[in-house]
Structures are given as C-alpha cells and as structure tokens.
Amino acid sequence: MLVPVPRGPLSGWLAARLLVHDDVATAPPSPAVTAHHVDALHGDDLQLALWMCYELHYQGFDDAAADLEWVTDVLTFRAELERVFVDALRAEVGPIDVRPREIPTRLFEVTSDDSGRSLSNHLQRRADRAAFAEFVMHRSVYHLKEADPHTFAIPRLRGAAKAAMIEIQADEYGGGRVERMHSTLFARLMDSLRLSTAYGEYVDCAPGITLATSNLMSMFGLHRRWRGAAAGHLAAIEMTSSLPNRRYGQGLRRLGGDDLACAFYDEHVEADAVHEQIAAHDLCGTLALDQPEVAEDIVFGAAACMRLEQLFADHLLDAWSAQRSSLLPAARRAA
Template identity: 55%
Template sequence: MELPAPRGPVSAAVIGVLSGRDPAILAGLVVAAGDPVRDDDLQLALFVCYELHYRGWDGVDDRWEWNPGLLAARGRIEAVFEAALRSTVGEIKTPDPRDVPKLLTEIVQDEGPPLSAYLSSRADLGQFREFVAQRSVYHLREADPHTFAIPRLAGRPKAALVEIQQDEYGNGDPERMHQELFRATMRWFGLDLTYGAFVGTASALTLAINNLMSLFGLHRRLRGALIGQLAAFEMTSSLPNRAYGNGLRRLGGTPDATLFYDEHVIADAVHEQIAAHDLCGSFAAAEPEAAAEILFGARCAMLLDAYWAEEMLGRFQV
C-alpha cells in the first residue's frame, strides 16, 4: 500500500519521516484538535502509524514499526484521541461482572441513524458503491485487529475469541475468509481490489473506526475495551447485514456480490451470543477490575458507528 497524501501538519510530519525526512521533526510535533474523532489530519496520522503493525507501506522499512521516536509521536496522538473518547462516553462505574452481558445488550439497543434501512430501500448504485468503498478500509483486513487480543487472554475468553476468529478467517478455507468475500462484493462494483486502495479517500470517521480497533488491540491495558468493541460489533451486525444484502439484490447484485452480507446474517447471530457471554462475560468474571473497560469499548463502538452512519446519510440525502 502506498503512503497517502497528508491532510495537515501532523500527518505530513509522520508521512514525511516515513518517506525519508529527518525524524527530528517528530520531537517537536504538536498534536491538537478541536474534535479529534473527526479530525482528518489526526486520524490519518494515526492510521499511517498503525498500519506499520499490519501489512506496512510500500518502500517503508519494517523497522519503523518499533522506532522509539515514531512511537512517542504516536503516543501523543493516541492520548488526544483516547481522551476525547473517554470524555464523550463519560465515566463508567465498575459493574458486577455477572451483569456485563446484560449491560452490553442495553448499550447496543440504540439503533442509531437508519443507514441500513436507506441502503436497503433507497440508495442508488453510486451511493451503495461509496458505502462499500469506505467500508473496504476495514473489511479487507476484517478480524485482524481483534487477533491481537488472543495472546492477551486465557481460558474460556481465549477459546471464545478463537472460535469467532476461526469463522472470520473462513475456517481454514482462504476463499471463505470474510476479507475475501468482501473483495467479491467490491469486484461486482468494479472497485479497486487492492488492500488499502481507499485509505486516501476515506473520511476521518472511517479512519477513526479503524483506529479505534487498533488503539484497543495494540495496548494490552485496553484488551477489555477491544473485546467490548467486538461484542458491540457482533451484536449489532446481523440485521443490518440482512438489509445490505437485500439492498444490493434490489440493485441487481449477484449471489457472489451479496454473499458477504448473507454470510454475516447467520455468522453474527451466533457470534453475538459467544461475544456477549463466552468472551466478555467470562473475561469480566476472570478479571473483574477490567469489566468497565468492556463497556467502554462497546460504547465507543456504538458512538463512532452512529457518527459514521449520520455522516454517510448526510452525503446521500443532500
């Protein structure tokens, strides 16, 4: 994946250093944003840093992944992003671990803006294509951020996460990997199938949703937030994916084009129970001091998804 064009001074500094500029510019990097979650510059800079832990950037030495100067700069950006999330979500009191599955169910009750209904019944081909392009930033590496949590869990929570991930990765069949199923959807739309092809045109909120998972996945202290985010994702996925599949069929989508969405209607109905009870419930029982972080992760997931859906609907309904 090629490095994208900068969107401001912070991303320009990060991208510049990875392109060969003097790393000293990172030491004086000032990270400030009125709304970090929607800040194009901050979110792109963070995404560029995080991608070094995934598949990397063309022409960028892999050793940058653990460069102390870059990690220090990334830490300053992360601190601004995380502080904004915690301020918006508000304080979460440590719950009784036995209540975590029920509390997760309450958190995901808010359906948010009706994006799935719009795509099902009203979106035209170009609007659905834009939806798919934006989602590709995550779906072409679907499940990868959550895999970081596997070695950080033990016992029943680890087994539950592995069970979910096994489905995500096609149960050993590369053609059934959800990443590959989404590529078939993109192919039907005539989109560029290259990994990361739409990072350069992704909105700040698209990047923020991806950065949220990376933030949680790359910090052991946030492992509870990561599985909470995953639980919220799985618990709110089945019905929207049914709507997406129906919307795509309305527009003439072939069975191959809709398979990604149809697969998630079934898979995520199962994953919902595993994530809420076997993963999050058992993790809270084993590590009750981290139970509040599970709820924090779920609330962050719902918050950013609602922001993103509202933004997409705003584009479509102009």
Template identity: 25%
Template sequence: MQSKIATFPSVEATPKSTALLPTAADYSQAEQHFIQLLETEDLDDKLAEQRVSTNEVDGAIAAAMAAAYTGEGGDVQAHRFLQRVLYRINRLKLFWYDDLRHYTNERSLYLRAVRDRIETAWQRWETEQLDTASYQEMNLKQVLSDWVAADVDPLPSADQLFIHEQVGEAGYRRLVAIASLDGLVEASQLSRTLGGVSNEIHAVLTRLLVEEYGAGRLGRKHSSYFTVMLEELGMKTEPEAYFDLVPWEVLAIINHSFLLTERKRYFLRYVGGLLYGELTVPAAFRHYQAAGERLGLSKAAMSYWDLHIKVDELHGRWMMDDVALPLMEQYSNDAWELVFGYDQQRLLSDRAGIAVVQAVRNADQVHDQ
C-alpha cells in the first residue's frame, strides 16, 4: 500500500487539505525508516548503487516542511518530525561512548543534504518571526544592556508561578524528564566553539566550559548533579531515555545551538544566545528548586538547580562584560548579529517554556484522573 507521505514529493507543494496531511503514524513510520538509514553500513555507496531507497523519508520531509514552514506553520506533528530528524543527525557530532558502528555515517553526504535542506527552510521560517532589519538601526550596546537588565530578574509569569506553587509530583517528573535531554550532556555544543586562536574572550568561554565540566572531575560535572536528581526520583539516568517526551520546541533550541556552533560565521549569534541562556537560568531555576523542595526532595537532589542559581549569575556577568561587549567592539559592523542571536534565543526559549509547562500540566492532569 502506498504511503500517504509519498503524495507530497516536494517542499514547494503546499497541502491543499488537512485531510491529506500525513498523520503522526505516518511520520513515525518515516522516522523509523530514517533510523534504519542512519545505521546502514556505507549508506552513500548503497544509495549510489540503488540498493536502498530514501523515497519514504524524502517524501515525509517534503510534506513536513510544507506543513511546518508555509502558511501559519501550525502543524505540530510536522515540526516534531523535522526536529527529531535534525536531532538524530546533529547528535552524531558528539561521542556517546556507545557502539562505534553508530558513527559509520557521520560524514554521509546524504545526511548532510537532509540536514541542510531542513535547516535552510527552518531557519528562514525562524528568522521571519523577527524584524532583523531593525537591529541594524539600534543603539546596540544600550539595547543589549536594557534587555539584560530586564531579563536577569523578571517578574514571574503565570506558568512559573504554577511550577513554583502548584506542580505535582507527576508534573515535576515530566519537567525533569524533558530537561534531561540537555541536562545530561550539558554544554556540549559550547565545546565546539573553543578551537582556534586564544585571547581574552576565548579564555572566558573556556573557563565557562571548564566550570560546566567540573574541572575534569566527574562528580562535579553539572550533568552529574542532574543524575543525582534523577536517581532520587527513581528515573532513568541514561542520556536520551526520555527523548519521546521532549516537545519539538525544546528540540529546536538544541538543534539551533548545534547549527550556530558548527557555523563559525554565526559565532556572534551564538554568543548572543549563550548570553541570554546564562543570565536567565537563575530566575527560572528558582521556581524549579522551590517546586522540588515543596515536593520533599533532598538537598542533594536539588543541587543541580542550586548550583546553577549560584554560578550562572556569575556566568551571565562574564558573558556580558567579558565576551559580548568586547565582541561588539571588535566586530562593530556585525554587532547587530549578537543582538539578533540574543533576541532569537529569547523567542525560542519562551516558545519552549510554554510547551514544557503544557506538558507538565498534562502530566499532572492525567495523574489526578
């Protein structure tokens, strides 16, 4: 039986009726096929010899791109499928201490073409959410300073107050499960930016990474503190154990970080985004810490939140004073890109935050039924 996915052969073709859109099951089937391709020995050679087919995957990608990045772009399943495919390609840039054969296609031309195809459409769509021309008309240092002052300790949102005051155990466990995808490999993308010439800015970024990695001591690596929290909750501690629970909006942040750190031309954008991430973590994590304490978790289990509340305040100042501002001086003609990166990270984070809290609320509701 021909898959409905195959009815959408190109990204330019916009679905005319929602009845023709691929279902979640269709995307799941295509993703399983994609995983098989990832694990196929000598994939590019087999493709050249027509010994394997990518028609189902390519058709699904075309359909998903049309549904996600044209019109209102509100097809959640399409976004989810595309971000999961991107993530599965991007994770090959990190080493997971698993079967070496899993990396046989890490330089596959086909996988690179799939990544570039999705990223091009996705990033165009993301950029359209912001008025990029306006950044070039700004007093950049003043704008960035004002944004940092407002974002470092904002008034709590309704969603944050819900986490702080009301989230139940099921919801808290869902929050931790989603956060584990990044929390257990924390700062890995930052490591991709540290090769090259040494200078004061490079030294600050290196110091930031060294602190995240516990100065080479496993027990002090920030991800180890996350593992302690998972263990106390009786949850799985393997990286990616809860991958299927992660909203596409969270995957988009991770994939965005991979893109910016792999493209040195986007270095200023990455620094802007990293600045936003470091300086806003303490305010957000205070609510998570309060929820954990209210639910009776131990001090050790709360150490991940507590550590970041303490150190990321300092990291935020480092990023602003010793990285962002000096880079704005050095790259005066391109400094707007740093502000763009900050603003885009804020947009991505706000969108992901809404999705995570919705997942948390749903978990509590299901538990209470």
C-alpha cells in the first residue's frame, strides 16, 4: 500500500513527511485550528491524517520508511489530532456517570438504542448490488485487518478481563486457522463482489466518517490510558453484531450471494451471540470491578462506537436517498 493521496493541509504535511523520509521544512498545521472550520468526525483531511498515523503501526506504507512509526514529530502531530478527535466525541456522547458494578447493565442500555435509521434493514431489503458493494468497500478499511486494533489492548489488561478478551479475539482470528480468520472470510466476500482484496485498496475513496470508525478503535487500542474504552468499544461491537450480520447475509443472498460469499456474515451471527455475554460481563464487568477508575471510559468507548456507527449509517443512507455514491468522487482521489 502506498501513502494515500492527501485531502488537505493536515494529510498533506504528513504525506510529505512520510515520503521525504526526513524532516520537512515547515511545521505541521494545527489540527485544532482546522477543527474550528470543519466537522472533526466527518472531516476528510483530519481523519485521513489520523488514519495515516495509525497505519504506521499496522502494515505501513511501501513508499515510507519503516522506522517512521516512532519518530517524535509524527507522534506529536498524532497526539494533537487525537485531542481534537476526543473533544468531538465527548461533545457527541455527553457526560457519563456510572458505578463499576453497573457496567454490564449500562452497556446493554447503550447498545439497545435503536432509534436511529437502520443501515442493515436497508441492505437486507432494498439495496441493489452496487450499493451493497459500496458498503463492503467502506467496511474493508477495517475488516481486512479485523481484530487487530482491539488486540493492541490485550497486554494492557490483566487477570479475568485479559482472559475474556483473548477468548473473543481467538475466535476473530479463526482459532489459529487462516481460512477461518474473519479478515480472510471478508476478503472472500469482496472477491465474490468482484472487488479488489488488496489491503487498503479503498482508503482513497473512503470519506472521513468511514475512517473515523476505524480510527476510534485504533486510538483506544494503542493507548494504555484508553484500555477501558477499548474494552467498551469491543463490547459494543459484539453486543450489536448478530442481528445486523444476519440481515447483511439475507440481503446478500437476495442479491445472488452464495453460502461461500455469505460465510463472513454467517460466522458473526453465531460467534457474536456468544461473545455478547463474555464482553459485557467477563471483560467489561470484571475490568470495572478490578479497576474502578476506568468504568466511565468503558461506557465512553461503547457510546462513542455507537454514535460513530449511526453517523456512518446516516452518511450512506443520505447518499443513496439522493441517488449518489457514498464514496468520495473520483476527482477527489485522483493524484
């Protein structure tokens, strides 16, 4: 994967920094100043810059030096982006007050809110094959490395909470069988839709809100300070996954998908029904009792996940309602 095409001053500075392999002449622009003029959660430039920073800790870029993962100026720049991101998330989620023993109950409350528009219902019943393929292109930003962001949090946990997260993650990695890894199943789904399975292939056409859903879990996983939020985020995914994935599978079959293509969705219907209880009680409930100081972070992680997922759904549904693509226009991603 190559360094993405910049979308503004923030990603432009970072792209230059990564490609030059040396200090660039100018200081990076201020993410805080940029955030005054754009919606930080939807901002293409800000979210792409943050995604590029995080990608240095995953597969990296073929045209950037491997040792840039830990250079001071990039990490300082990333920290400023993260502050803007967290401020925007807190404004969306609002204040949180919870007692450690209430964590499982609160998680079920946070994840049971179905007042927003349903993307899974649309894909199940009404979306055409082109729209379904667009949805899969969006999701490839995360699903081709599924489980990796949350796995960063494992060494930051201890005891029963750590064991619970490992139990969940082991299933995500197919129990050690590459053909059962969820990322492998997703690549097979993409192939059935005649989409490229190359890692990072569709980042250049992914809008800011799509990148934000991926950036959220990377930020939580890469910071010990956010270990509680990482657990809450994982719990929110596991607790809200079974029904939507059942609908996605039904929608794909309606459009001609066979069992091989739908295996990714079928796997999540079964696995996440089990993971729901493990995540709420064994992971998050135990973590909150063991480390009460992260209780509010657990709920914040879950609530932030749910809010970004609704904003993502709204973006796709608004675009399709207006009979336009939910991806960035080709002119925006042309070099």
